[in-house]
Amino acid sequence: MNVLAIDTSSYVMGTALVKDSLPLGEITTHEKKNHSLRLAPAIRQLLRQTDMQENQLDRIAVTEGPGSYTGVRIGITTAKTMAWALGIPLVALSSMELLAQNGRYFDGWIVPFYDARRTQLYTGLFTCVNGEIERRETDQMKLLEDLLHELKNLDGPVLFLSPDRLIHEQRIREVLGDQAVFGAPLDGLPRPGELAQLAVNREPVADLHSFTPNYIRLAEAEAKWRAARAKAEDSSSSQGD
Structure with missing residues (x-):
C-alpha cells in the first residue's frame, strides 16, 4: 500500500510517503512560512x-x-482534493496523536500540545503500553494553569512534546518541578512519516465530501462574526416586539 501523508497543523510542514509500511521519503520544514505556497x-x-x-x-x-x-484547513483541503481527484480513500488522524508518537517507550504520561494563544493550549493525554501509544483523554483546548493543576495530581512523570515548548517551558517547570520531562528539540516536532505509518491500518473517513477539520474552537474571526450576528438578531427581534 502506497500512502502519502500531509501534516500542516502547526508551523511545521511535513509530507511523507510509505510503500508497504516501509518509508520511501519525507520532507519537513520547521519555519513559520506560508504552507499554501x-x-x-x-x-x-x-x-x-x-x-x-x-x-x-x-x-x-x-x-x-x-x-x-x-494550517489545518490548508492540509485538509489539499488532502481532500487529491483523494477526490485520484478516487482513493482519505485517512484523518489527530495532530495530538501524531505528536504523541514521539513519546513511544516513555514510562509515564505523554502530553503533546500546541500553543493556542492567550495562555491556552491544544492538548491531549496519552500513555505508552508495550510500545504502542494509547489515548487517555480526548483532544481539548485548556488554559495552561488548569492543565498543570490536573497533571500535578497524576502519579508519575509527564513528558511534554511540542514545537511551542519554549513558550511555556518555564511555567511548566515552575509548577511541576521534577515531574516535568522534556525531550530533545526534535522530539517536539511532528513526523509525517509516523502519520503515513499510522494511516496504513486506520479506517478512512466515511464521507470524503462532508469531512471537516477538528478545530475544537471556532476561528477567532468566525466566532466574532457569529457573536455579532446573534447580537443583531436579538436587536431585530426586540424591535419587532
Missing part, C-alpha cells in the same frame, strides 16, 4: 524523488487538527 511543491518533489506517480497512491493521510486554523 510550499505544500504542493513539496509533494511534487517527494513524488518525483521517490519515482512515485500520483496514480500509484492507494490512500492519503492528513492531520485533522487541532492546531493552526489556517
Whole structure:
C-alpha cells in the first residue's frame, strides 16, 4: 500500500510517503512560512524523488487538527482534493496523536500540545503500553494553569512534546518541578512519516465530501462574526416586539 501523508497543523510542514509500511521519503520544514505556497511543491518533489506517480497512491493521510486554523484547513483541503481527484480513500488522524508518537517507550504520561494563544493550549493525554501509544483523554483546548493543576495530581512523570515548548517551558517547570520531562528539540516536532505509518491500518473517513477539520474552537474571526450576528438578531427581534 502506497500512502502519502500531509501534516500542516502547526508551523511545521511535513509530507511523507510509505510503500508497504516501509518509508520511501519525507520532507519537513520547521519555519513559520506560508504552507499554501510550499505544500504542493513539496509533494511534487517527494513524488518525483521517490519515482512515485500520483496514480500509484492507494490512500492519503492528513492531520485533522487541532492546531493552526489556517494550517489545518490548508492540509485538509489539499488532502481532500487529491483523494477526490485520484478516487482513493482519505485517512484523518489527530495532530495530538501524531505528536504523541514521539513519546513511544516513555514510562509515564505523554502530553503533546500546541500553543493556542492567550495562555491556552491544544492538548491531549496519552500513555505508552508495550510500545504502542494509547489515548487517555480526548483532544481539548485548556488554559495552561488548569492543565498543570490536573497533571500535578497524576502519579508519575509527564513528558511534554511540542514545537511551542519554549513558550511555556518555564511555567511548566515552575509548577511541576521534577515531574516535568522534556525531550530533545526534535522530539517536539511532528513526523509525517509516523502519520503515513499510522494511516496504513486506520479506517478512512466515511464521507470524503462532508469531512471537516477538528478545530475544537471556532476561528477567532468566525466566532466574532457569529457573536455579532446573534447580537443583531436579538436587536431585530426586540424591535419587532
